[in-house]
Amino acid sequence: xxxxxxxxxxxxxxxxxxxxxxxxxxxxxxxxxxxxxxxxxxxxxxxxxxxxxxxxxxxxxxxxxxxxxxxxxxxx
Amino acid sequence: xxxxxxxxxxxxxxxxxxxxxxxxxxxxxxxxxxxxxxxxxxxxxxxxxxxxxxxxxxxxxxxxxxxxxxxxxxxxxxxxxxxxxxxxxxxxxxxxxxxxxxxxxxxxxxxxxxxxxxxxxxxxxxxxxxxxxxxx
Numbered sequence: 001x002x003x004x005x006x007x008x009x010x011x012x013x014x015x016x017x018x019x020x021x022x023x024x025x026x027x028x029x030x031x032x033x034x035x036x037x038x039x040x041x042x043x044x045x046x047x048x049x050x051x052x053x054x055x056x057x058x059x060x061x062x063x064x065x066x067x068x069x070x071x072x073x074x075x076x
Numbered sequence: 077x078x079x080x081x082x083x084x085x086x087x088x089x090x091x092x093x094x095x096x097x098x099x100x101x102x103x104x105x106x107x108x109x110x111x112x113x114x115x116x117x118x119x120x121x122x123x124x125x126x127x128x129x130x131x132x133x134x135x136x137x138x139x140x141x142x143x144x145x146x147x148x149x150x151x152x153x154x155x156x157x158x159x160x161x162x163x164x165x166x167x168x169x170x171x172x173x174x175x176x177x178x179x180x181x182x183x184x185x186x187x188x189x190x191x192x193x194x195x196x197x198x199x200x201x202x203x204x205x206x207x208x209x210x211x212x
Contacts, residue, residue, distance in 0.1 A: 038150075038155070039099070041100050047198055048103060050206055051103050051183045053104070054171065054207070055132070055183075057172075058133070058180065059130055059131065061171055061172040062131060062132045063084075064172055065133055065170055065177055067115050067133065069176075070135065070170065070210060070211070071118070072211070
């Protein structure tokens with residue numbers, strides 16, 4: 001893993017077209033400005049992880065769900 | 077035409093023109109090509125073409141959550157090549173919730189049905205949860 005030290009206002013570049021700028025530092029919080037090509041998904045890691053887990057759970061539990069119950073839920 | 081033998085759906089015959097491409101993939105699934113099949117109206121299956129035993133139940137959220145809605149960013153609209161709103165379909169995945177059912181309102185699927193392009197987006201909106209109960 002590459003570890004770099006940067007100051008507020010400085011940037012790092014990944015490949016030709018991704019630039020991550022240290023926009024602002026306030027105590028323990030760092031604000032980043034990200035420039036990336038249109039359509040490259042950018043997520044907060046912890047949310048991405050929850051999204052992935054939710055999809056895996058949906059795959060696993062789809063066998064146990066009863067569509068009839070879901071429809072019943074809709075009409076209640 | 078592709079014919080696949082699956083555990084869950086038996087023999088699955090897939091037409092090329094029904095395959096929806098997810099250029100960003102779906103987190104947790106290492107494939108990009110999917111199809112949607114009726115399960116029991118309004119519930120549908122989202123099935124991976126490359127591994128059809130990877131499938132989840134999806135549903136249009138609006139019947140269950142009439143006020144549900146979000147704005148699409150320009151980036152996502154351009155990935156979807158969406159020209160008009162009528163081209164777009166919205167689905168949310170279904171999950172088990174204790175003994176009931178929940179929907180993932182936090183990360184809906186947006187599909188351009190005419191171009192056959194799909195994206196799973198992640199909403200910043202704090203009102204929406206990964207597990208919102210439909211039936212408790």
